[in-house]
Every structure is written in C-alpha cells, then in structure tokens.
Amino acid sequence: MTKTTFQEFQSADFAAMSPYFRRNFINCLSGFKSLNLVGTADAEGQTNLAPFSQVFHVGASPALLGLLVRPDSVPRHTLANIEATGFYTLNHVRADFVKEAHQTSARYAISEFEACGLTAEFRNGFPAPFVGEAWVQMGLRFAERHHLAINGTILVIGYIERVQIPADCINPDGFIDLEKAGSLTSAGLDAYYEAKKVGRYAYAKPDQPVSEIE
Amino acid sequence: MTKTTFQEFQSADFAAMSPYFRRNFINCLSGFKSLNLVGTADAEGQTNLAPFSQVFHVGASPALLGLLVRPDSVPRHTLANIEATGFYTLNHVRADFVKEAHQTSARYAISEFEACGLTAEFRNGFPAPFVGEAWVQMGLRFAERHHLAINGTILVIGYIERVQIPADCINPDGFIDLEKAGSLTSAGLDAYYEAKKVGRYAYAKPDQPVSEIE
Known part of the structure; x- marks a missing residue:
C-alpha cells in the first residue's frame, strides 16, 4: 500500500476556513x-440528558474522571445541575440507541429522556438518573472545577462512586471489554x-519484544 | 438480544481491588x-517519543488541544521537553506501527524513535520531530499548563500550528475521515x-427526526 497525497495546513489556513468547515476539521x-x-x-428533580465526547481518565485511586464543558455548548443545564446537586451519571452509548443519544443534543424545553425516548433510571438512592438502555453506567460525585482561561472551557472532575457493567465484560485482570459491551467511539x-x-499488549520493557495479552 | 447479567461496584469495592486490577478497571x-x-x-536536539491516550479537543478558534500527563507516568521527558522548547508533535497511530508505538512506552536510555524503529522527521523548520509513519501529524506550540490539585495530574494545552493529513480524508465540509486515515482508538x-x-448525523433539532450525513 502506497501513501496517499498529503495536504499541509498552518494556523493561517485555519483562520481562512469558514467557521463551519473549521469546527468540523479541528474537532476531528x-x-x-x-x-x-x-x-x-x-x-426539583427535573431530569436532563446530554451527549459528551470529552470524558477522560484522571486517576485510578481515587477513581476520578474529567469532563470538559465548552462555554458555547448546548448542555449548559448539565453543568448547572452538577453544581446544584453535586451528582451526575455517565452512560456509554451503544449502537442500538445512538440516534436517540445524538438527538439529546437538541435544545428541548422538556427532559431529553422523555423527548428522545430514553429511560431515566433512579437506582439505590443515587440522586442522578442513569440511562436504562446503557450497559456501562457510572454514578459520579462532583470533586472540583477548573476554568481554562485560554478560551473559557470548564473542566469538571468527579469521583466515580458507582459502576454497573455487564459481568461477562470484566476480564480476570480487571480490563473491561468495551467492544463486547458495545460501547461506541466518536469523532x-x-x-x-x-x-x-x-x-492488547503487555507492559513494555526495553529488552523485550512486544507480546500479546489474550 | 437479551441483556446480560450486570455487576455493581461502589467506591468501597474499588478500594478492595488489587492495585493492578483497579488500574486496568478504572482506566477503561x-x-x-x-x-x-x-x-x-x-x-540539545535529543529526540523523545511517547504514547498518550489522553489528548482532547479544547477549542477550534484558536485551535487548541489538551494533553493530560499523569504524575506517575513514564513519559516525564515529554513534559520536560515541551517546557524547555515550547513545541511538540502529535501523531495518530495506525495499525501498521501500533506495536512500535506501544513499545515507545518502555523506559529507554536512548531515543524511542531509534529504539523502536520509527522515523523522526524534522520538517519545514518545526522544532519538534514528527513520526514519519503517521498519516495524521500535528505540530503544537505550548500555550498553558494547569496543575490538577486533586491528584497531581498536569494538563498541558497547546496551539495547533501545523497539520499534515491525507488529502482524500478531508470531506468537503471539513470533517476528517479518521477511519479512512487508519487512526486507531485505545482503551x-x-x-x-x-x-x-x-x-454521522446532522445537527439535532427538537422538531426534526435524526438524519444521516453522507
């Protein structure tokens, strides 16, 4: 297979792009x-649901996840609710409800659960609703908030307090088989x-070749 | 298809896991x-290369990416070099060099480019080396650094200054076809x-059904 033709861009080229083209391009x-x-x-218990592709691992012990909220993004209710109650859930999206998940990004006056046909599941006293259709569900408690001065983006960090996951997707070494769980990725x-x-490859050492983990 | 059996975990269960199991589990x-x-x-021009799975979009205008550096992670040279020179490159990994990419996480005394058989490409005067094998390459300039007090993680934010990408992977609307470019995802x-x-779905509106983008 030969390499294809490459195209080069510099910062000045980004500035010359239309805002729509640039948003698509840079976001990829x-x-x-x-x-x-x-x-x-x-x-008051009014539920809200919004898609986020900016969730990332911050630490394992304590278990922490980061969530990036763009200042100009639709889900401003999400941030207000996290700050008001201190709790939120994260739910991996699967192909069988990806269209409903995408649709939650629309600006609804009512709960996106109801508007998009997804199930708000309150379970075991956790104050935020899980998505009943999701196979990987997490309950988080707000920990800290950082303001990224450079463009007003807000980084929310939370403690993972609850996890629900298909039992047969957990390998003996703790690895979670997200492909088997049907979790999607986005771009x-x-x-x-x-x-x-x-x-899946074993921990790399300088004097050893790469070896596969089953 | 029926749902499988679910297993529930709470924070106390994380604490009871072995550190190895917990690291795998929480990181997924x-x-x-x-x-x-x-x-x-x-x-002095000594090159360094390390894999990162914690790179994320921060803004499109100006074009900004975030990079999370764990305090206990191997690639501490990466951070030192970024701070010393102000420049770094990001290179998407493809399947045809994923083993070499994984191997760069080993603790080498020499450059990981040389040790793992990847090509350090200095191009057009950019001060940091690109990975010649990568189809999606970016050159970044350091913008700001945040210390996440909660566990010592460091968030590095940089301006995207250069992009090189296969010309036929750029859609007319600016969307980059990362599947076609062979970019991998990790877990x-x-x-x-x-x-x-x-x-790929069009911008969601409350009164319209989800529609596909070609």
Whole structure:
C-alpha cells in the first residue's frame, strides 16, 4: 500500500476556513473520543440528558474522571445541575440507541429522556438518573472545577462512586471489554463508530519484544 | 438480544481491588480514547517519543488541544521537553506501527524513535520531530499548563500550528475521515482498536427526526 497525497495546513489556513468547515476539521484532529450521555437532575428533580465526547481518565485511586464543558455548548443545564446537586451519571452509548443519544443534543424545553425516548433510571438512592438502555453506567460525585482561561472551557472532575457493567465484560485482570459491551467511539461533532480489536499488549520493557495479552 | 447479567461496584469495592486490577478497571471506564505519539526534542536536539491516550479537543478558534500527563507516568521527558522548547508533535497511530508505538512506552536510555524503529522527521523548520509513519501529524506550540490539585495530574494545552493529513480524508465540509486515515482508538492501558463507522448525523433539532450525513 502506497501513501496517499498529503495536504499541509498552518494556523493561517485555519483562520481562512469558514467557521463551519473549521469546527468540523479541528474537532476531528484529537482522534477518536469516548461517548457518554451525562444524566443529571435539578433541585426539583427535573431530569436532563446530554451527549459528551470529552470524558477522560484522571486517576485510578481515587477513581476520578474529567469532563470538559465548552462555554458555547448546548448542555449548559448539565453543568448547572452538577453544581446544584453535586451528582451526575455517565452512560456509554451503544449502537442500538445512538440516534436517540445524538438527538439529546437538541435544545428541548422538556427532559431529553422523555423527548428522545430514553429511560431515566433512579437506582439505590443515587440522586442522578442513569440511562436504562446503557450497559456501562457510572454514578459520579462532583470533586472540583477548573476554568481554562485560554478560551473559557470548564473542566469538571468527579469521583466515580458507582459502576454497573455487564459481568461477562470484566476480564480476570480487571480490563473491561468495551467492544463486547458495545460501547461506541466518536469523532468530530457528529460521527459514531464501533471498535474492532487490533490487539492488547503487555507492559513494555526495553529488552523485550512486544507480546500479546489474550 | 437479551441483556446480560450486570455487576455493581461502589467506591468501597474499588478500594478492595488489587492495585493492578483497579488500574486496568478504572482506566477503561471513561470509554474509548484517542491514541497519539507525542514527539519532542530537548534543548540539545535529543529526540523523545511517547504514547498518550489522553489528548482532547479544547477549542477550534484558536485551535487548541489538551494533553493530560499523569504524575506517575513514564513519559516525564515529554513534559520536560515541551517546557524547555515550547513545541511538540502529535501523531495518530495506525495499525501498521501500533506495536512500535506501544513499545515507545518502555523506559529507554536512548531515543524511542531509534529504539523502536520509527522515523523522526524534522520538517519545514518545526522544532519538534514528527513520526514519519503517521498519516495524521500535528505540530503544537505550548500555550498553558494547569496543575490538577486533586491528584497531581498536569494538563498541558497547546496551539495547533501545523497539520499534515491525507488529502482524500478531508470531506468537503471539513470533517476528517479518521477511519479512512487508519487512526486507531485505545482503551484502558494497553488495548488498541480500529473504528468502523456506524453513522454521522446532522445537527439535532427538537422538531426534526435524526438524519444521516453522507
């Protein structure tokens, strides 16, 4: 296979792009992303649901996840609810409800659960709603908030307090088989993908060749 | 298809896990991740290369990417070099060099480019080395650094200054076809995946059904 023709861009080229083209283009550059629906409720119990592709691992002990909220993004209710109640859920999106998940990004006056036909599940006293259709569900408690001065983006960090996951997707070494769980990955603003395993490799050491983990 | 059996975990269960099991388990929870090799050079021109799965979009205008560096992670040279020179590259990993990419995480005394058989490409005066084998390459300039007090993680934000990408992977609307470019996604500490498109959907509006983008 020969390499294809490459195109080069510099910062001045980004400035010359139309805003729509630039948003699509730049949003793809980081690579594939996670895809979570964030479930919240306000102080009166009114539920809210919004898709986020900017969720990432911050630490294992204590278990922490980061969530990036763009200042100009639709789900401003999500942030208000997290700050009001201190709790939220993260729910991996599967192909069988990806269209409903995408649709939660529309600006609804009512709860996105109801508007998009997804199930708000309150379970075991956790104050925020899980997405009943999701196979990987997490309940988080707000920990800290950072304001990224450079463009007003807000980084929310939370403690993972609850996890519900298909029992047969947990390997003996703790690895979670997200492909088997049907978790999707996303790219740009609007593209969704399934993942197909290439390999899992043992901890790398300088004097040893790469070896596969089953 | 019926749902499988679910297993529930609470924070106390995380504490009871072995550190190895917990690291694998918690690192998978965020979902699928990007996969970039970060190329740097020190003030003397000695090159360094390390894999990062914590790269994410921060803004389109100006074009900004975030990079999360765990305090206990191997690639501490990466951070030192970024701070010393102000420049670094991000290079999407493809399946045809994923083993070499994984191997760059080993603790080498020499450059990981040389040790792992990847090509350090200095191009057009950019001060940090690109990975010649990568189809999606970016050159970044350091913008700001945040210390996440909660566990000592460091968030590095940089301006995207250069992009090189296969010309036929750029759609007319600016969307980059990362599946066609062969960019991989990752999960946990050591698992790599190819992405297969499920769909791309138009901007969601409350009164319209989900519609596919070609």
